[in-house]
Amino acid sequence: MQAVLFSAPETLHIERVPDPTCAPDEVVLQVSRCGICGTDVHIYHNEYMSEFPLIPGHEFSGVVVETGRAVTDLKVGDRVAVDPNLYCGHCDLCRNEMANHCLHWQGIGISRPGGFAQYTAAPARACYRLPERLTDTQAAFIEPLACVVHAMKRIRLLPADPVLILGAGPMGLLLLQALRRMGAGAVAVVEKQPARLELARQLGATLAVPASADQDAALRELAPRGFGVVVDATGIPAVIEGALRFLRPRGLYLQFGVAPNHARISISPYELFRNDWTLVGSFALCYTFLPAIDWLANGAIDVTPLVSHVAPLQDFASLFHQFAAGQTLKVHLQPPSA
Numbered sequence: 001m002q003a004v005l006f007s008a009p010e011t012l013h014i015e016r017v018p019d020p021t022c023a024p025d026e027v028v029l030q031v032s033r034c035g036i037c038g039t040d041v042h043i044y045h046n047e048y049m050s051e052f053p054l055i056p057g058h059e060f061s062g063v064v065v066e067t068g069r070a071v072t073d074l075k076v077g078d079r080v081a082v083d084p085n086l087y088c089g090h091c092d093l094c095r096n097e098m099a100n101h102c103l104h105w106q107g108i109g110i111s112r113p114g115g116f117a118q119y120t121a122a123p124a125r126a127c128y129r130l131p132e133r134l135t136d137t138q139a140a141f142i143e144p145l146a147c148v149v150h151a152m153k154r155i156r157l158l159p160a161d162p163v164l165i166l167g168a169g170p171m172g173l174l175l176l177q178a179l180r181r182m183g184a185g186a187v188a189v190v191e192k193q194p195a196r197l198e199l200a201r202q203l204g205a206t207l208a209v210p211a212s213a214d215q216d217a218a219l220r221e222l223a224p225r226g227f228g229v230v231v232d233a234t235g236i237p238a239v240i241e242g243a244l245r246f247l248r249p250r251g252l253y254l255q256f257g258v259a260p261n262h263a264r265i266s267i268s269p270y271e272l273f274r275n276d277w278t279l280v281g282s283f284a285l286c287y288t289f290l291p292a293i294d295w296l297a298n299g300a301i302d303v304t305p306l307v308s309h310v311a312p313l314q315d316f317a318s319l320f321h322q323f324a325a326g327q328t329l330k331v332h333l334q335p336p337s338a
């Protein structure tokens with residue numbers, strides 16, 4: 001089959017590789033769509049937990065083409081999305097509602113072959129059958145939206161709290177919609193690209209300001225005491241370091257963007273103490289596929305405007321580099337069907 005291969009850090013090829021086979025509790029899927037994620041860029045630069053060689057891709061849906069002999073609840077032809085986070089179900093953390101920190105965690109497209117390929121194997125327990133009305137575009141957003149749902153469960157948002165989102169890439173724009181659904185008051189977005197700011201306005205941002213020397217005045221006017229929740233959706237250490245200055249007393253800071261694993265920032269423990277602040281991280285997702293599917297199927301979250309490219313898998317290399325340079329929104333690749 002045809003697949004994208006990260007053969008070593010910063011080396012990618014589209015290659016012919018053997019078709020996957022499935023273990024007794026797994027299925028083989030023909031991939032319909034797979035989205036490029038910022039995490040894929042970190043993997044490419046060897047700033048994440050992956051090892052090489054790797055077939056990347058963890059935001060995908062597909063059609064079951066083969067089932068292992070122990071699989072009873074899926075059949076050939078089923079359309080499914082796959083939770084790429086594989087939890088053992090037996091360790092202390094799995095058994096204490098922290099499956100995303102499973103001691104034996106594996107990630108499809110992270111630590112085992114992923115969705116940038118014609119076919120991929122996945123445990124049946126990680127597959128979610130799709131409602132018929134869900135489009136392929138929506139289906140490839142289930143995984144990123146499930147990460148947003150996990151973040152919504154990690155934070156505490158009071159009704160009508162003002163919220164600030166730093167970064168309006170595809171994840172920032174999902175966070176914007178989710179936070180509005182969760183009952184946020186004014187939602188401000190800071191972003192350097194004008195087209196993304198315009199999209200943020202269309203998707204309901206109260207204020208969308210260019211990242212610049214003037215941004216603080218506009219933000220202070222909207223939320224004179226600061227924001228109840230500040231979310232980083234950039235993963236850029238310098239942006240993260242400056243984010244706490246926008247927090248209101250009792251405010252909550254959410255680290256959603258993925259920063260390079262070697263990055264460090266400095267914060268003032270005195271300010272943290274003096275302001276009753278809460279700092280929250282949100283890693284991947286934790287059994288949040290079902291609410292994400294519900295939000296998409298019920299039209300609560302609009303993903304159509306977040307897709308800038310739908311292209312054949314052969315175009316991966318050039319689109320990946322454009323994505324990494326911030327020149328695209330979400331990019332979806334479609335592997336050839338035969």
Ligand SMILES: [Zn+2]
Pocket residue numbers: 037038039058059144
């Ligand atoms: Zn992702």
Ligand SMILES: [Zn+2]
Pocket residue numbers: 087088089090091092093094095099101102103104105
């Ligand atoms: Zn576990």
